[in-house]
Amino acid sequence: MPKPNALPEVAPRPDADRIALLRNKAEFVRLETLRLIQIAKVGHYSSVFSCAEIFATLYYDAMRLKRGEPQWPGRDRFLMGKGHAAVGLYPLLVDWEFFSKDVLDGYTRLGNPLGDHPDMRKVPGIDFSSGSIGHALSGGLGMALGGRAVSRKYDVYVLLGDGEMQEGQVWEAALSAAHHKAGNLIAIVDRNGFQLDGQVDDIINIEPLADKWTAFGWQVHEVDGHDVVALATLFRRLKTDAERTRPVCIIANTSKGKGVGYMESEPGWHLGYLAPSDEALAAEEIKRGGIAQ
Amino acid sequence: MNGPVDPNSWQYREINARAPGLSYLSDALIELVEDGHPIMVGTADLQYSNGLVRFAQRFPERFTQFGISEQNMVSAAAGIATTGAMPFVATFASFLALLCCEQIRTDVAYSALPVRLIGHHAGISLGFYGTSHHATEDLAIMRSIADLTVVAPADGPQLAAAIKASVNHARPIYFRIGRGQEPVVYDNGVDFQFGKAIAHGGGSELTIIACGQMVHPSREAFHALRSAGKSVGLIDMHTIKPLDTKAVLAAAARSRIILTVEEHNVLGGLGGAVAEVLAEAGSPARLIRHGIRDEYSLIAPPTHLYRHYRLDAPGIEATVIEALD
Known part of the structure; x- marks a missing residue:
């Protein structure tokens, strides 16, 4: 009998170029999120910042996609339970040439397809x-x-919020x-600890989370959700396990608002708007690499 | 995706003996698979109630038992539909339309996915199981969901025809069906087209517009009234949405009175839909909505309830005679 979370030992690590690419794309997600939310005047900055590395790793290392072909039948699928982080995903879909940057730049304007x-x-590109x-x-x-x-x-990746566990x-x-042995289903819980009304575990405690998923029959892994090397390595190990019959739950421990100090320290930042001076400060901090690597 | 079902089990035999109308559901789906359509079927712990055990027995790899998780089943059906497969998911109409209303609106209808939702044991056909199991609101709820086709077949043959026609209908569909014990209306086959009502005859005094399980008793009443010399018409309005407005207006032009008959609250369902058409067209025809009058049904065996609410043939006939007086 294999151990509950046994995975192949061979874990092809991403090389230095790939690691740099993933970090660069995560930064791109954050900067684009700042830019787009300034158009809408309100948005979920911090909800995107907690999963920026997850987006980057999925779209530039883990998922099988074809540039310019959002409907390619063999593609890996991506779904978001925490749909309010979509503003951070849209720029990546443009980068994959699924739709044009003109559309992106009209984010939330009358008749534009891109909403919150x-x-x-x-x-x-939205599955x-x-x-x-x-x-x-x-x-x-x-x-x-x-x-x-x-x-x-194909594999199906589903990004869930931790508040969503309720x-x-x-x-x-x-x-x-x-029960149906959906081994190609991979749930990623963005465990940033916050929901609209406060800290998740103060509102309704969801712990012990890993034990719950294990008890439900899933293969469970915990990972630092801001560590692109750890994320990429884990996704690569899963890819090599072709015989997987148990669905996989990855609990990604993250910080809400990661990358911008004043968002990380202020839970009220689930939904908000930055004055231009604050936006500049945030952009500067993101570019400086305020993100602990 | 399910263990083999023993065709000799009591549940399997009973469903076919007691609810022959439901065997049309499985048989139509089996035929579609045999014709090469990528059908997938799911239910939520009701394979004996809806007779889909028959399908599960024939094509176990195309059948998913979701257990008692109706909302999960509907959202999963939406996911299945994105892959090019055509999912049919079935549970009691009360659970499907009320418990899963949001999943139907957001995941299925808004997302324009060709999911086929089968709400069985609709109306008050679950009798003494009580209000939790009655669906007298489902037509009103489903009808208000944009891009959702809403169909209430009269009997097994029409259900089978509608199921088969659905493979050429790209939109999501809500099928409202009974408990499989309805007498057959169309024993010589039926030509089914979504949105095209079936006229059984016209009349200058009154036209009955009925749907679903009410078509058979309405037709009996229609024959009795005609034998008594009344100029009465009957329309089987199997598609509640999109409604055949031409058929409604033609009946209103010919008849002094329109009587809608439905196993549903008189608010928002067939009667509501017909009222909207008549009012907007400025029709002088008088409308009478016959059904459950905005109340929760009593507990009783179904046949007793149909008699109590005058939704059986004598009740419908008496309602027409009162209207004509």
Whole structure:
């Protein structure tokens, strides 16, 4: 019997160039988020900042994608339970040439397809719409099951908020995915510790989180969600485990507002707007690499 | 994705004996798979109630048992539909339309995914199981969801025809069906087109517009009234949305009175839909909505309830006679 979390020992580490690329893309996510939210005048800066390295690692190391082909049937899928972080994802979809930068620059303006929450009907490269928290893991499960029926091999990544763990449907999907051996389903919990009304564990305690996912029959890993090397190495190890039958839950320990000191220290930063001088300070800090590597 | 089902088990035999109408559901789906359509079927712990055990037995690899997790099932069906497979998911209409309303609105209808939602045991057909299991709001709820087609087939043959027609219908669909014990209306087959009502005859005094399980008793009432010399018409309005407005307006032009008959609250369902059409067109025809009058149904065996609410043939006939007086 394999150990519960046994993975192949061979873990191809990303090389120095790749590591630099991933860090650069995470910085790009943060700077673009600042820029776009200045257009909308309000947005979820800190929710993006906690998962910027996760976005970067998925889109520039883990996921199989084809440039300019958002509907390529063999692509890996990405869904977001925490849809309010979409503003950080849109720039990456432009980088993949799924839609044009002109569209990006019209973020949230009348008739533009890009809103605070991602919309698969309007935005090429968005695999599933979201907004109401708790649906995405079920949607990802459906993609995993449907892929079997049409004989396609791909992985389905679902980024969940830690506050989202309070939604009942997440656990329906968790039970269901393990039962149906959806080994190509990978949930990533952005464990940044905060939700709108305060600290997650003060509002409704979700710990012991790893034990819960393990008890639901998932293969569980914990990782520093801002460490691109650790993230990339873990995703690579999962890719090499082709016989996986258990769905995977990665608990990514992160900081809300990571990269901008005053956001990290102020939980009220779930949703907000930066005055131009504050924006400049934030951009400067991000470029300076205020992010602990 | 499910263990084999023993066709000799009591549940399997009972469903086919007691609810023959539901065997049309599985059989139509089986036929679609045999014709090469990428059908996937799911249910939430009700494979014996909806008879889909028959499908599960035939194509276990295309059947997913979601257990008691209806919301998960509907969102997962949306995910399945993104892959090119065509999911049909079934549970009681009360749970599907009320518990999963948001998943249907946001994940299925708004996302324009060709998911087929099958709400069975609709209306008051679960009798003494009580209000939690009655669905007298589902048509109103589903009808208000943009881009969702809403269909209430009258019987097994029409259900089968609608299921088969759905493979050429790219939109998401809500099928509202009964408990499988409805008598057959279309024993000589039926030509089904989404949004195209079936006229059973016209009348100058009154036209009955019925849907779903109410078509059969309405047709019995229609025949009795005609035999008694009344000039009465009948329309089977199987598609509640998009509504066949032409058929409604043609009936209103011909008849003095329109009587809608539905196993649903008179608010927001078939009666509501017809009222909107007549009012907007400035029709002089009088409308009477027959159904559950904005109340929770009593507890009783279904046949007793149909009699109590005058939703059986004699009740519908009496309602027409009162209207004509």
